[in-house]
Amino acid sequence: MQTWVFAEEIDGAPTSLTLEMLSKARTFGGDLAAVYLGAGSDAAFATLGAHGATRVFHLASGEGLPAPAATAALATLIADHQPDLLLFGLAFTDRDVAGRLSARLDRPVLANAVDIVPADGAVRVVNEILGGTTLVETAYRGPKPWIAVVRPKSFAAEAGAAATPEVIPVALPDVGHAGAAAVLERHAEVSEGPDLGEAAVVVAAGRGVGGAEKMGPITELAALLGAAVGGTRAVVDAGWLAYSLQVGQTGKTVRPSVYIAAGVSGAMQHVVGMKDSGTIIAVNKDEEAPIFRIADLGIVGDLHKVLPKLVEELRARR
């Protein structure tokens, strides 16, 4: 089986999601390549190689939004090389390219994959619905390639032996009006403390926190525990936290050893992004809040009373 993994460059390197997908695809045996969109570097290609890519198709991105041109380039590569399976991550540009490619090739996309199971020359994709309570297994019909969008943290990223992949530069074609979206500015929103996606402890704020000016107990607790701060969609929409700190379906998927949810009701869209955390602690005034259904410890109470006392207690123990 020939598997290709789409890799968008972030901060000069492949993302952990890319490495997770490569690590999984390595277990399929067969031929494994990465399609790398970005400036590229020997270090970046070496990382892809160490995770199993024997070839890297390097799409150098230009000034515009790259998805339409990257899609056209990929379609040509696919016609030439006939890969069986293409994996994309549940990330912004990945989704843009996966969707466009599906329409261009007239092949379906199976999204939100949490597992990819090769069997008898075919592939089955497992995804979660209904807030992760139900697993659905889907097979492709019709011709290849099979396209899947994979949820972050579904697989562990594990480097194998160091290996230098063959790098094949690919020019992005001119796609006319479809490619006319120009990127005028790029902004990084820097957050303090550990990276949300990788932190061992996450303290998450929900609507129940009550306002941007009431985030104190959340950030203090996070600082004391060396934790990353995250939030629900309601919290980032309200501007209490940066969008990049959203946990859930549209935001990040996290799997820390401890997740402390404060004022989080536990809507399905949030739960899919954190339910695989090791230990879940929830503080919420509403004793019926759905978050209590998955919390190892649920405190029914006012987070603005419970968290300040917790912070005080932790300070006293230092």
Next chain:
Amino acid sequence: MGGQSHTGSAMKIAVCVKQIPDPNTPYALDPETHFVQRPQDQILDDTDRYGVEVGLQLAEATEGTVTLVSMCPAGNLQGIRQALAMGAHKAVIVSDPALQGSDALVTAKVLAAVLRREQPDLVIAGTESTDGYTGVVPQQLAELLGLPSLTFARKVVGGNGKIRIERLTATGYEVVEAPLPALLSVTSGAVEPRYPTFKGIMAAKTKPVEQPAAADLGFGPDSVGRAGSAQEIIGVRAAPERGAGRKVVDEGEAHLEIVRLLEQVKVI
């Protein structure tokens, strides 16, 4: 697609929306067909209210129009009427039993067929639906229609035949601009959706709702629905359950429960 440059001229906007079963009432899959069992009463997908609002604001600025475009079981049209009550001018909803079991790509093809007829300057969609959340229909639509796609917008500004957005990225956001015609996918933070007024609710009852069948758009029975979707559900099973743990009502000392648990898992 229509509309070349239209500096200040009336903008013709199509907003893709979906009626869904109320997410607060748990829904189920039919054990035989694996189709979602849909009630007559369906609500406007909450994430679509933002697209409708963005569309209305852009239309109002240019004395343009907003057409709702949808593919879903019509039911009693409650969800579509919600969006019309916000101020959209008309709706085209492709509701046809033949479409049951259609996957994302078939959905995109059907919506694209309506949009080719409507010729809007701007197509707006949510980033994903709340019930299906495949999250690729906007991109599939853009590719089918040959449009630039401004995706994951958290802020939208229009004018002079262009659309400019703040697009979410993994590390922050980027400012992206495209000439019309174009497609826009908006996140739920992009705007504050308006609530329908009483006048709006009354007006929505008589606004035109066109309901073409799949065949009216040129789709044969084999090209849509389950037959037209190149994927097949082969199994549905319960995920390993994560049971609820202990629930403690705070009477002033509950923070100590958290301390004990954090000690147990060796975080402190």
